[in-house]
Amino acid sequence: MTAMGNATNLQGNHACALGAIAAGCRFFAGYPITPSSEIAEKMSSELPKVGGVFIQMEDEIASMGAILGASMGGVKSMTATSGPGFSLKQENLGYGAMAEIPCVVINVMRGGPSTGMPTRPAQGDVMQARWGTHGDHPIIVLTPASVPEIYEQTVRAFNLSELLRVPVVILLDETIGHLMETVELPEPGSMSLVERKWASGPADEFLPYRETDDGVPAMARPGDGYRCHTTGLTHWEDGFPTQDPEKVNRMVGRILGKLDHHRDVVDAYETVECADADVVVVGFGITSRAARRAVKAARQKGIKAGLFRPITLWPFPEKPFRQAAEQAKTVIVAEMNAGQLSLEVERLCAGQTRLQPLNRIDGEPIEPQDVLDRIEEATQNG
Numbered sequence: 148m149t150a151m152g153n154a155t156n157l158q159g160n161h162a163c164a165l166g167a168i169a170a171g172c173r174f175f176a177g178y179p180i181t182p183s184s185e186i187a188e189k190m191s192s193e194l195p196k197v198g199g200v201f202i203q204m205e206d207e208i209a210s211m212g213a214i215l216g217a218s219m220g221g222v223k224s225m226t227a228t229s230g231p232g233f234s235l236k237q238e239n240l241g242y243g244a245m246a247e248i249p250c251v252v253i254n255v256m257r258g259g260p261s262t263g264m265p266t267r268p269a270q271g272d273v274m275q276a277r278w279g280t281h282g283d284h285p286i287i288v289l290t291p292a293s294v295p296e297i298y299e300q301t302v303r304a305f306n307l308s309e310l311l312r313v314p315v316v317i318l319l320d321e322t323i324g325h326l327m328e329t330v331e332l333p334e335p336g337s338m339s340l341v342e343r344k345w346a347s348g349p350a351d352e353f354l355p356y357r358e359t360d361d362g363v364p365a366m367a368r369p370g371d372g373y374r375c376h377t378t379g380l381t382h383w384e385d386g387f388p389t390q391d392p393e394k395v396n397r398m399v400g401r402i403l404g405k406l407d408h409h410r411d412v413v414d415a416y417e418t419v420e421c422a423d424a425d426v427v428v429v430g431f432g433i434t435s436r437a438a439r440r441a442v443k444a445a446r447q448k449g450i451k452a453g454l455f456r457p458i459t460l461w462p463f464p465e466k467p468f469r470q471a472a473e474q475a476k477t478v479i480v481a482e483m484n485a486g487q488l489s490l491e492v493e494r495l496c497a498g499q500t501r502l503q504p505l506n507r508i509d510g511e512p513i514e515p516q517d518v519l520d521r522i523e524e525a526t527q528n529g
Contacts, residue, residue: 153331153332154330154331155329156327156329156330157328157330158185159294159327159328160189160319161185162301162330163298163324164185165193165332166297166299166300166302167225167251167302168193168194168197168199169298169302169332169333170223170304170306172224172225172251173194173199173223173224174218174223175190175199175226176201176202176210177207178209178210180207180228180232181265182229182255182257182265182325183229183253183254183255185324186253190227206235207226207233207235210232211252215246218248218250219248219377221368223251223309224249224250225250225252225253226251226252226253227254227255229256229257229265230254230256230257230259230271231261233252233254233272233276234279237279240286241281243314244284244285244313244402245402246378246379248312248314249305249309249312249343250314251304251308251314252315252317253301253319254272254276254317254319255319255320256268256269256270256271256319256320259272266321267321267511268321268433268483269320269508270483270484271483271484272318273460273482273487273488276460276461277460277461283403285313286314286315286316287304287314287315287316287462288459288461289303289316290317290318290431290432290458290459291319291323292432292435294329294330295328295329295330296458297319297323300458302338302340303415305340307341309341310343310409310412311406312405313405318431320432320433320434320512322432322512326433344363344364344366345371346367346368346371346373350373353367354384355373355375355377355386356382356383356384356385356398358401362409381394381398381399383398406462414459414462414467415458415464416456416458416464417454417455418453418456418471419442419453420446420451420454421471421472424451424452425450425474425475425477426451426453426475426478427452427454427475427477427478428441428452428478428480428518428522430480431458431460433512434482437512437513438456438513438518439454439456440515440518442454442522444515444519445523448523450526452522455468455471455472460488463495465495469495472496475500476501477500477502477526478496478501478503479522479525480502481505482504483507483508483512483513484506505517
């Protein structure tokens with residue numbers, strides 16, 4: 148049980164920073180970029196109060212490298228950016244996934260491509276968050292839809308990262324990042340926080356990437372006397388590079404499989420009125436709030452509509468979605484891009500349910516009426 152403290156009005160980006168500190172983050176490295184800069188500003192003022200360290204780096208590549216280094220040194224670490232900076236982080240994100248280095252990356256999305264519209268909202272980094280770096284790699288992506296949820300999911304991001312030794316990305320859209328809402332902050336020390344599994348036992352028997360029942364090896368804490376070789380090359384349990392096909396298959400299979408092994412804690416989602424829904428709307432972030440209002444309006448008109456909101460965007464909660472949409476004749480995917488999440492949902496529908504994308508790419512959020520119109524259209528078309 149989490150004991151709640153005083154209610155306060157917070158901007159979304161500030162809630163993210165405070166959630167990170169509450170989760171135990173003690174190192175932040177970043178570079179200012181609209182619309183995420185308030186996260187760095189807040190971390191710069193709050194981290195020193197708890198003995199943490201804030202560094203403004205020279206660019207986003209260095210920022211990502213710095214938080215990986217700090218995490219390998221035993222400190223919970225985070226960075227924050229937006230689309231162009233997120234692109235620069237991808238190589239080091241892949242390194243973090245391969246070397247199994249816990250860290251949290253915030254991406255407050257804005258209109259693109261390229262420099263795009265720095266001050267306008269968008270949701271165009273959905274596929275980049277999952278597939279942006281090269282090779283097959285594990286990644287968890289969370290998508291809060293309110294300021295209180297930003298706080299909660301930032302704490303959860305650190306817990307998942309520490310538990311599974313994996314980078315965790317939080318995708319916010321500009322609207323959610325700059326939204327002001329009332330947040331009930333938990334009392335200090337009242338939350339359940341996860342600490343990574345540290346190496347123990349005889350030092351001469353330690354293997355930094357040992358295969359374990361849960362797929363997550365213990366990590367060597369600097370100064371504890373455990374020898375550790377870390378590399379972005381494919382490696383075996385001892386950490387040293389290998390191209391032996393059997394060992395590579397087992398090692399890569401393990402880092403990919405550890406997410407599936409823990410889907411009970413990784414998956415998070417919300418369903419609204421899906422049990423008997425003829426039309427199910429899929430939405431995340433600020434778009435899901437428009438969809439929620441549209442579903443309510445549709446129900447008032449006698450239309451059986453529902454909402455499926457992925458909170459964990461990647462890995463996508465496949466089983467819960469299929470259950471939510473099993474009665475539906477139409478699934479509408481509402482997103483502020485040219486159509487990205489709709490590709491994943493279409494795969495899961497497997498031709499059994501009609502899919503209709505609802506996209507917007509002009510720097511304006513999707514409105515409830517936009518979703519309601521599409522719901523009514525789907526109902527009229529049978």
